Amino acid sequence: MAPIRVLMAKPGLDGHDRGAKVVSRALRDAGMEVIYTGLRQSPDQIVQAAIQEDVDFVGLSCLSGAHNSLFPKVVELLKERGAGEIAVFGGGVIPEADIPGLRAAGIEAVFTPGTSLEEIVSFIRERVKKDHA
Amino acid sequence: MQDKQERLALWQKGLDKAKARFPERKDKFETSSEIPLQTVYTAxxxxxxxxxALPGEFPFTRGVQRNMYRGRLWTMRQYAGFASAQESNERYKYLLSQGQTGLSVAFDLPTQIGLDSDHPLSEGEVGKVGVAIDSLADMEILFSDIPLDKVSTSMTxxxxxxxxxxxxxxxxEKQGVDWAKLKGTIQxxxxxxxxxxxxxIFPPEPSLKIITDIFAFCAEKVPNWNTISISGYHIREAGATAVQEVAFTLADAICYVExxxxxxxxxxDFAPRLSFFFNAHSNLFEEVAKFRAARKLWAEIMSKRFGAKAPKSLLLRFHTQTAGSTLTAQQPDNNVVRVALQALSAVLxxxxxxxTNSRDEAMALPSEDSVRIALRTQQIIAHETGAADVVDPLGGSYxxxxxxAQIEDRVKEMLAKIDELGGAVAAINSGFIQRQIQDSAYKYQLDVETKDQIIVGVNQFTVEDESQPELLRVDPAVGIEQQQRLTELKGQRNAQAVEQTLATVRQAAEKGDNLFPPVLDAVRAYASLGEICGVLREVYGEYQAKDLV
Structure with missing residues (x-):
C-alpha cells in the first residue's frame, strides 16, 4: 500500500508553528509522507496544494482564534473543486464550544492542547481503514 | 580542600549504598537544557x-541595581488588547485601576503584519489576538484618557x-506631552x-536598516524609550531549551549592535536603550540561573566585544512573561499554580x-476574572512572600x-558556533537556529508521550469530566466595524496629504535615508498602516520563509 500523504497547513496569519511542525515530524516518524505549507496560507492556497500534492489528509493548525472562519472554508473549497474525498482535521487553541460547529462543517477531528501524538496518528490510521473497508 | 574532597568521597560511598537499596525515581536527573544534575551541590x-560578587556591579550577575526591589518593585505589566481600540482602552483603564503599573499592548495579526483590516488576508483575524489598529485615528482612541507622561507602555x-x-x-503630540517624557518599549x-x-514582513537586510533608523531617531528625540526588546520569549515558546533561549537571544542582540x-x-549612544524579554518556564532553579547567566554574559559581550564604556550600556534589563506553552487546557485552575511558580523564578x-499569564489562555484570550488573578499573583509575590526584600536571594547557593556557570559556558559554546556560521542572520538563513529549536520541541513532546516528562492533568492525574470555564469571546462583528471605520476615515482625510507623505516615505526608502521622519508625517496625515507598509513592501520586497520540517 502506498504511504499515507498528509498536507500540514497554517491557514491565516498565525505564526505559531511549533504544533504543526511537531505533528508533521510525528506523522513522518509514523511512516507517512508529510508536506508542510509554511505560514500565512489562504484557504485557496491550501486547497491548491492539497490537490497538487494528491494528499489523503489536510491538517490545519491555528492558534489565533480565526479557526471558525478559516477551517470550514478549506472543506468547502475542497468539495467545490471535486476533492471532497480528502479528509480534513485541525488543531490549535480552540475552545471546546467551537468543536461541534467545526465538526458539522466537515472538520473530521479537532485536536486541542494536550493531545498526544499517538492520538493523531491513530485517528489517521483508523480513518484510512474506514475508507478501505 | 583536600579535607572536603575526602569527606565528599566518603559521603558518596554511603550514597551509593543507599541507592543500591532504594533506586532513584529516574535514571538521570537533568534540566530542560540537558544539564546533568548532581545529587547535591557543595562549596x-x-x-x-x-x-x-555584588549586585549593581560588573558583571551584574546578581542584578542590575544595588538595591533592586527594595527601592521600587518590578513593573507589573499585563499584555492585553483585543477587538477594537475602544474595548482595549477600557481594559487598560480597568487594569490601571487594579494597581497595574505599566501598559502592554497586544496588536492583532493584520496590524503586526502591516495589513489593513480590509485586506483579504485579514479575514477572520481582525481584533482576535490583539487590538486592530489601522491608522492614527485608532491609536487616539486606544490611549484616550490615558496621559502618556504618566504610564509606561510596551508595544509588541x-x-x-x-x-x-x-x-x-x-x-x-496631540496630548501635549513632550516626547522626552515618554517611557516604554517597542519589541x-x-x-x-x-x-x-x-x-x-521584509527580508533581514532592510528590516535591520529600519531598526537602526529607529535607534538613531530615538537616541536624539525620544531618549527614554526602549527602542528594542530582544526576545528569547518566543524562541523558548517555540520549543527551545533555556540555554538555546539565551544563546539565540544574545546572538540576535549581537547582530543588532553590529x-x-x-x-x-x-x-x-544607543546601547543603554536596548532591553530584553525572557520566558519564565517551569524549572525554577534553571530559570533563576538562566536570568543570572544572561546578565553576566551581556555585560561581558558589551564591554569586551563592543568596547562599551557607559555603565548603562552593560546592563541587561529584561521583561519576563510566564511560559504560555506550559499552560494546560485540562484542569485550567492548575495553571494559576504554574504561573505563580514561574513568576517567582522571574522575581528571584x-x-x-x-x-503573568492567565489560567484560561490555553483555550482563548483571558477573561477579566482570570487576568485579575494573574495580576494578584504578582502582588502576592511582591507583598506577602518576602521574595522582594533581599537582592538576589538565591545568590551563593552552591x-x-x-x-x-554551566548555563554561561553552554551559551558561550553556542555563540561561538553561531559566530562560526557567520552570525545570527547567516544562522537563520541556513535554517540552523530553526532546526535547533524544532529538535528541542520534538524531543520535549516525545518525553511527554513516554511520560519521562509528567504534565499534571495531561498525561497523569487526569480527570474524566472537565467543567468548561467561561471564555472571552471576540465579537465577529469587530472585523466589519473596523473595515467601516477605515472606509470612513479614507473618505474624510486629506487625500493629497496622504499621497504626498507616502511618496516621501518611498523616496526615503529608496535613497536609504532615515525612514522615521517621513513615516511620522504619513502617520500624522492619517495614512493607514497598510498603505505605509505597502509602499515599503514595494521597495524592500517580502521575506520568503524557508520552512523545513
Whole structure:
C-alpha cells in the first residue's frame, strides 16, 4: 500500500508553528509522507496544494482564534473543486464550544492542547481503514 | 580542600549504598537544557571567581541595581488588547485601576503584519489576538484618557514597529506631552520573527536598516524609550531549551549592535536603550540561573566585544512573561499554580517587569476574572512572600551558582558556533537556529508521550469530566466595524496629504535615508498602516520563509 500523504497547513496569519511542525515530524516518524505549507496560507492556497500534492489528509493548525472562519472554508473549497474525498482535521487553541460547529462543517477531528501524538496518528490510521473497508 | 574532597568521597560511598537499596525515581536527573544534575551541590562546585560578587556591579550577575526591589518593585505589566481600540482602552483603564503599573499592548495579526483590516488576508483575524489598529485615528482612541507622561507602555510590534511608534508619538503630540517624557518599549526584534514568531514582513537586510533608523531617531528625540526588546520569549515558546533561549537571544542582540555600529552609530549612544524579554518556564532553579547567566554574559559581550564604556550600556534589563506553552487546557485552575511558580523564578532572577499569564489562555484570550488573578499573583509575590526584600536571594547557593556557570559556558559554546556560521542572520538563513529549536520541541513532546516528562492533568492525574470555564469571546462583528471605520476615515482625510507623505516615505526608502521622519508625517496625515507598509513592501520586497520540517 502506498504511504499515507498528509498536507500540514497554517491557514491565516498565525505564526505559531511549533504544533504543526511537531505533528508533521510525528506523522513522518509514523511512516507517512508529510508536506508542510509554511505560514500565512489562504484557504485557496491550501486547497491548491492539497490537490497538487494528491494528499489523503489536510491538517490545519491555528492558534489565533480565526479557526471558525478559516477551517470550514478549506472543506468547502475542497468539495467545490471535486476533492471532497480528502479528509480534513485541525488543531490549535480552540475552545471546546467551537468543536461541534467545526465538526458539522466537515472538520473530521479537532485536536486541542494536550493531545498526544499517538492520538493523531491513530485517528489517521483508523480513518484510512474506514475508507478501505 | 583536600579535607572536603575526602569527606565528599566518603559521603558518596554511603550514597551509593543507599541507592543500591532504594533506586532513584529516574535514571538521570537533568534540566530542560540537558544539564546533568548532581545529587547535591557543595562549596566545591561553586565557581571561585564569583565568590564576592555584588549586585549593581560588573558583571551584574546578581542584578542590575544595588538595591533592586527594595527601592521600587518590578513593573507589573499585563499584555492585553483585543477587538477594537475602544474595548482595549477600557481594559487598560480597568487594569490601571487594579494597581497595574505599566501598559502592554497586544496588536492583532493584520496590524503586526502591516495589513489593513480590509485586506483579504485579514479575514477572520481582525481584533482576535490583539487590538486592530489601522491608522492614527485608532491609536487616539486606544490611549484616550490615558496621559502618556504618566504610564509606561510596551508595544509588541516588530516588522511595522516604526509605524506604530510614530503613531504613539503623534498621540503624545496631540496630548501635549513632550516626547522626552515618554517611557516604554517597542519589541522591534525582527530576527526572532524569522525563527519563532512569524510576523515578519521584509527580508533581514532592510528590516535591520529600519531598526537602526529607529535607534538613531530615538537616541536624539525620544531618549527614554526602549527602542528594542530582544526576545528569547518566543524562541523558548517555540520549543527551545533555556540555554538555546539565551544563546539565540544574545546572538540576535549581537547582530543588532553590529548593524548599528556599522551604520556609524556610537555604541554608548544607543546601547543603554536596548532591553530584553525572557520566558519564565517551569524549572525554577534553571530559570533563576538562566536570568543570572544572561546578565553576566551581556555585560561581558558589551564591554569586551563592543568596547562599551557607559555603565548603562552593560546592563541587561529584561521583561519576563510566564511560559504560555506550559499552560494546560485540562484542569485550567492548575495553571494559576504554574504561573505563580514561574513568576517567582522571574522575581528571584531579578526581572525589571513581569507579565503573568492567565489560567484560561490555553483555550482563548483571558477573561477579566482570570487576568485579575494573574495580576494578584504578582502582588502576592511582591507583598506577602518576602521574595522582594533581599537582592538576589538565591545568590551563593552552591547549586544556583554552579548552574549559572554551566548555563554561561553552554551559551558561550553556542555563540561561538553561531559566530562560526557567520552570525545570527547567516544562522537563520541556513535554517540552523530553526532546526535547533524544532529538535528541542520534538524531543520535549516525545518525553511527554513516554511520560519521562509528567504534565499534571495531561498525561497523569487526569480527570474524566472537565467543567468548561467561561471564555472571552471576540465579537465577529469587530472585523466589519473596523473595515467601516477605515472606509470612513479614507473618505474624510486629506487625500493629497496622504499621497504626498507616502511618496516621501518611498523616496526615503529608496535613497536609504532615515525612514522615521517621513513615516511620522504619513502617520500624522492619517495614512493607514497598510498603505505605509505597502509602499515599503514595494521597495524592500517580502521575506520568503524557508520552512523545513
Amino acid at each position: 566545591l562546585d561553586r565557581p571561585e571567581a564569583d565568590d564576592f 510590534i516588530n516588522a511595522p514597529a516604526i509605524v506604530l511608534l510614530a503613531m504613539y508619538l503623534a498621540v503624545a 522591534n526584534d525582527i530576527l526572532k520573527e524569522y525563527v519563532a514568531r512569524g510576523t515578519y 548593524t548599528a555600529v556599522a551604520a556609524g552609530l556610537q555604541v554608548d 532572577g531579578g526581572t525589571q517587569s513581569l507579565h 547549586y544556583i551558582e554552579n548552574l549559572t
